[in-house]
Amino acid sequence: MTTHESTTAWRELLETLGGLDASFLVGDRAVTDDRHVADGYRMLATTLGVAFDTYLFADPSRPTWVEINTPVRPDRRWGGDNTDAYYLMCPVDPTRRYRISGNRGDSVYFSVTAYNEPSPGAWSDKIVALVRDDELELDADGNFSFEIGPTPDAAVLMTRDYQADPRTGRPVEWRIEALDEPDSFRHGDAETAAALRASAAWMRTMFAIVPLAVGMRNDDARSLGHETAHAANEFAEPYQVFDANFGWSARDSCYSYGSFVLADDEALVITHRPPACRFWNLVVWNRFMATPGVADARSSINGHTAVPNADGSVTIVLSKGVTAHPNSLTTLDYPLGNLAFRWFLVDGVPVRPEARLVKASDAPTTVG
Incomplete structure (x- = not known):
């Protein structure tokens, strides 16, 4: 044969x-x-x-x-x-x-x-x-x-x-x-x-990269792709991309990755202080770095669509459903997954976004 x-x-x-x-x-x-x-x-x-x-x-x-x-x-x-x-x-x-x-x-x-x-x-x-x-x-x-x-x-x-x-x-x-x-x-x-x-x-x-961890363990040595050490319901320190990279990151961008673990009655209140930049956004991912159901839910927000607070900061409310906040994002009922901030053409590495786990009933509904 x-x-x-x-x-x-x-x-x-x-x-x-x-x-x-x-x-x-x-x-x-x-x-x-x-x-x-x-x-x-x-x-x-x-x-x-x-x-x-x-x-x-x-x-x-x-x-x-x-x-x-x-x-x-x-x-x-x-x-x-x-x-x-x-x-x-x-x-x-x-x-x-x-x-x-x-x-x-x-x-x-x-x-x-x-x-x-x-x-x-x-x-x-x-x-x-x-x-x-x-x-x-x-x-x-x-x-x-x-x-x-x-x-x-x-x-x-x-x-x-x-x-x-x-x-x-x-x-x-x-x-x-x-x-x-x-x-x-x-x-x-x-x-x-x-x-x-x-x-x-x-x-x-x-x-070898996916599924991403949801809150990295201290003893987890994996470092491929978009994995940086952080606990659940918080973001890792932002970092700048250099010429030596893994995958297809953008040289003129900074990234910060996080994860969420939410019960039905919980929400994650994210506070972001956008630096001067050409573009920034926050995207909700499943554990495979993908965003399903884009046509049915708001799963990302950017510097052009976000409604800022009076001091220029941006409050984002993430929950399994949709809330009344103008910067509400939904996980599409996923109980856990990953989050990705990116900033393009920023002068310095941005300040790490803050995240606070609250009861959904206690989450803000208006900008501050």
Whole structure:
């Protein structure tokens, strides 16, 4: 019988898929809420789709943007989900030149970042280039065009497009074209096998990170991705992203991560003192860094939609349901999960947001 390398790689991928649910079914990271179990399987499907788009079907000599996070597609909610933003990804060849063009739409911040890939399917550990909207020449209609590359070590480009209100705002229009002749078309046995193995590696890394802990233990040594030590119902100290990073963080942003554990009659009152910045938001995640049910609940708030207090601070009330507070966020009845603050283009690391657990009946209902 003829043995094909792609056959072997396909069966290896199936074996990988068959074991990844152990990450959320057994051990100290096991989830118990039935919705989180279901979320785990949805995350398997989502991550497989993204892996195929970026490895199996991608061709850096014939570049195409791939949607990886959007406020509208339920199959693209993963890996640090953001309900105020659109993210696109495009694998590239570090020796090639590309032209990127488009229109800014209603974006309040947009950029393109180039990341490395330590090995096929491995997540980035270095930012190699960044092009931001305030570095571009835009015409009166918001159109832009620039070239990038050759860019040593670049394996993938990622766009960011943050909207004040993604329900009404026009996303950035992105185009990309290679300025060099494409490679001869081929996706044979060896190429397919390599792509399938890269896809499996991508997924193993994702499920080494999720499900996120809800309140880190002091003896928990995991440090991949968006995990920083904190107790439940509080935030970790904010931190600045540098060129050496894990995954696809933004160089010009700061992050602070937290978690919530709420009973039916409890609420988390969060006090945030926004620094001067281009954009900030707070997003509610399940334990897989995703925000389900976006169309049915308010699960994020940003500097454009938040109603401030008289002193400029922002009070946010998080509960399993919806409260009367103008900055009310809901967990969509999830009893526990994770929280993510991010700030773009801030002069210094922000002050850590405060969180206070109260009875839902005692939570504020108006701004202060």
